[in-house]
Amino acid sequence: MAFRNILLSAIVVGIFSGLLYGLFQHFQISPIIYAAEAYEVEDIVATPAAHGHSGTAGHHEHNEEAWGPKDGAERIGYTIGADIAIGIAYALFMISLMALHNLKANKPKLTMMTGAAWGIASMIIFFAAPAMFGLHPEVPGTEAATLENRQGWWSLCVALTAAGIAVLYYAPVKLKLSGPILAAIPHMMGAPMPEHHGFANTDPQAIEALSQLTTQFYLFTAVGMGIFFVLLGALSGLAVQRFVKLNA
Numbered sequence: 239m240a241f242r243n244i245l246l247s248a249i250v251v252g253i254f255s256g257l258l259y260g261l262f263q264h265f266q267i268s269p270i271i272y273a274a275e276a277y278e279v280e281d282i283v284a285t286p287a288a289h290g291h292s293g294t295a296g297h298h299e300h301n302e303e304a305w306g307p308k309d310g311a312e313r314i315g316y317t318i319g320a321d322i323a324i325g326i327a328y329a330l331f332m333i334s335l336m337a338l339h340n341l342k343a344n345k346p347k348l349t350m351m352t353g354a355a356w357g358i359a360s361m362i363i364f365f366a367a368p369a370m371f372g373l374h375p376e377v378p379g380t381e382a383a384t385l386e387n388r389q390g391w392w393s394l395c396v397a398l399t400a401a402g403i404a405v406l407y408y409a410p411v412k413l414k415l416s417g418p419i420l421a422a423i424p425h426m427m428g429a430p431m432p433e434h435h436g437f438a439n440t441d442p443q444a445i446e447a448l449s450q451l452t453t454q455f456y457l458f459t460a461v462g463m464g465i466f467f468v469l470l471g472a473l474s475g476l477a478v479q480r481f482v483k484l485n486a
Contacts, residue, residue, distance in 0.1 A: 240484050244337060247477035248330035254473060256325025259466040260318035266458045268317070274377035274451045277437070277444040325466070329474055332356065336478040341485075343408065353475015354468050359403055361467035365460070367399040367421065368392050372429030375459040377451050379437050379444075383430035395424040 307313040336348050336356065346352065369375055372395060373388055382388065402421030406414055437448050 240337070240482060243481045243483075244333050245330065247474075247481050248333050249326055251333070251470065251473040251477055252324075252326030252329035253322055254325075255329065255466055255470040256322035257318065258469060259325065259462055260321035262462050262465060263317065263321065264314055267455070267462060268314075270451050270455045270458065271378060274379055274448060274455070277439045277441075277448055278379045279439045325470065328360075328470055332360065332470060332474045333477055333482065336474055337482045337484050340478060340482075345408075348475045348478050350472050350476040350479065353478070354472040356475065357468040357471020360471060361463055363396055363399045363403065364467070365463040367424075368395045368429075369456075369460075371425050375456050377448060377455050379439055379448055380452070381432045381434055381436055381438060383432050387430035391424060391427075391429050394427075395429075398423050 307316040336353065339345065340347050348356070368391075373392060376382060399421045402417040402419070405417035405420060409417065437445055439445070439448070
């Protein structure tokens with residue numbers, strides 16, 4: 239019964255949070271991406287390895303054989319569908335941790351308000367810590383380090399930031415200082431950076447336009463992530479308070 243309630247709650251919370259973020263992305267973030275894509279240039283030298291889309295933080299590469307949704311309704315549909323799927327995954331993870339907290343931790347039970355605080359912590363873990371101090375959100379056409387290196391550093395940063403926050407909240411007072419130290423380790427190592435900073439398109443007008451788009455992209459991505467995680471946390475806290483009851 240408890241597992242079913244966790245799963246159903248995660249689906250509902252994930253659909254609502256992912257859909258709202260998807261709509262925000264469609265109206266505020268996607269136009270910036272589309273504008274930046276107009277300045278992309280094809281790679282001069284092809285490599286044997288399959289090229290891929292680097293996501294919101296990195297240089298976009300092209301491959302004529304690579305599949306991608308067509309512009310318009312198909313691309314919008316896939317984007318919002320992906321946002322909902324990610325929302326459900328995050329909600330399942332968060333609600334499960336919240337239920338475990340209520341069952342095991344010697345801390346106040348979670349509510350909608352404290353769930354929103356968990357959402358803020360999640361934003362710090364998954365966005366602010368990696369993005370503000372390492373891998374900034376970047377528009378298409380931005381030079382970036384290799385995808386594998388960025389993914390590895392991002393994963394390490396997320397894991398150690400989460401561990402640091404958990405230590406700060408749950409550990410005895412004498413151990414709390416180790417929390418910030420854990421969170422600082424990835425930043426002391428440094429995020430992977432490209433050999434040359436800038437954009438693949440070296441036209442001065444393109445550089446000026448892409449620089450402005452990068453600033454807008456960073457701002458609206460931060461706002462969108464804030465909306466997504468705070469809403470996700472608040473609704474997850476409400477779901478755990480109302481529908482998920484675990485017995486020791």
